[in-house]
Amino acid sequence: MRLALAKPIEHVHCRSNRLKDISMNAEVSRDTAGTILIIGASRGIGHAMVAEFLNRRWNVIGTVRAGFWTELHDLAEGHKGRVEVETLDINEPDQIGALRDRLSGRVLNMLFVNAGTTTHDEHVHVGDVSTEEFTRVMVTNALSPMRTIEALQDLVSAEGLIGAMSSGQGSITNNEKGMREVYRGSKAALNMFMRSFAAREAGTPRVMVVLAPGWIRTALGGPDAPFSVEESVPKLVDVLLSQQGKPGLQYLDREGHIVPW
Ligand SMILES: NC(=O)c1ccc[n+]([C@@H]2O[C@H](COP(=O)([O-])OP(=O)(O)OC[C@H]3O[C@@H](n4cnc5c(N)ncnc54)[C@H](OP(=O)(O)O)[C@@H]3O)[C@@H](O)[C@H]2O)c1
Numbered sequence: 067m068r069l070a071l072a073k074p075i076e077h078v079h080c081r082s083n084r085l086k087d088i089s090m091n092a093e094v095s096r097d098t099a100g101t102i103l104i105i106g107a108s109r110g111i112g113h114a115m116v117a118e119f120l121n122r123r124w125n126v127i128g129t130v131r132a133g134f135w136t137e138l139h140d141l142a143e144g145h146k147g148r149v150e151v152e153t154l155d156i157n158e159p160d161q162i163g164a165l166r167d168r169l170s171g172r173v174l175n176m177l178f179v180n181a182g183t184t185t186h187d188e189h190v191h192v193g194d195v196s197t198e199e200f201t202r203v204m205v206t207n208a209l210s211p212m213r214t215i216e217a218l219q220d221l222v223s224a225e226g227l228i229g230a231m232s233s234g235q236g237s238i239t240n241n242e243k244g245m246r247e248v249y250r251g252s253k254a255a256l257n258m259f260m261r262s263f264a265a266r267e268a269g270t271p272r273v274m275v276v277l278a279p280g281w282i283r284t285a286l287g288g289p290d291a292p293f294s295v296e297e298s299v300p301k302l303v304d305v306l307l308s309q310q311g312k313p314g315l316q317y318l319d320r321e322g323h324i325v326p327w
Contacts, residue, residue, distance in 0.1 A: 100124050102124055103126075116141055177222050222272075225311070229277060236252075
């Protein structure tokens with residue numbers, strides 16, 4: 067998937083010059099509703115979230131994995147002063163620390179970890195999956211989002227929002243059909259870790275959300291999903307914006323309805 071989007075690597079090497087141009091346009095970015103950092107914004111839902119937050123007058127910092135020209139780079143070129151492209155592989159703790167250092171002094175109104183993955187065979191039973199595959203999915207979907215949130219949370223304003231992209235399949239209560247077992251387990255683990263994080267934040271004005279976006283046609287969701295990115299992402303952004311000023315953790319679907327844990 068990433069190779070299909072790739073442009074020659076030398077374009078990526080120009081990125082630092084382009085970011086200088088963006089910071090020179092700081093005047094433009096002052097007319098803004100806020101700043102959100104979206105982790106995992108190269109394509110799919112994350113990329114569309116960047117575009118939608120721009121529509122809502124937000125400035126966006128989006129992350130991609132290094133070495134590939136992505137749809138986010140194209141979006142940044144069309145919105146100078148309002149989109150910054152940062153690099154992060156969430157499975158590389160050193161890169162999380164480096165991003166934290168680069169963003170030092172910035173104030174975020176929202177931090178949203180969208181990055182996620184699934185098993186190559188989505189129907190593999192948990193007892194049959196290789197340890198390597200299990201580890202890759204669990205680390206990417208549960209451990210790495212939490213490491214990212216823990217490392218970057220102090221950049222978020224006191225009453226700001228910290229969110230992560232979960233899934234309806236992370237609901238233990240609603241799991242009556244099984245299927246996608248490893249993916250389900252990884253998102254249930256993410257939900258549990260977010261609840262632990264939220265317990266530590268109890269009594270603060272911090273807003274926290276785990277989202278269940280619905281089944282959406284992306285590389286991960288596949289072609290049979292009932293919902294398009296275009297119809298889904300404005301709803302997801304509505305839900306995040308609606309939570310501002312509401313401290314505590316919520317597990318919400320695309321309509322803003324509570325999902326049972
Ligand atoms: N589509 C659905 O039906 C659906 C339903 C429920 C939940 N979700 C969740 O929604 C989120 C986005 O999914 P999507 O459907 O948009 O999938 P997608 O098109 O496959 O995009 C996945 C995104 O995650 C990034 N990513 C994966 N591993 C990463 C890593 N180690 N470090 C940094 N970025 C990484 C990818 O970056 P690269 O381009 O570098 O690979 C890409 O930007 C995921 O958390 C997914 O579990 C999706």
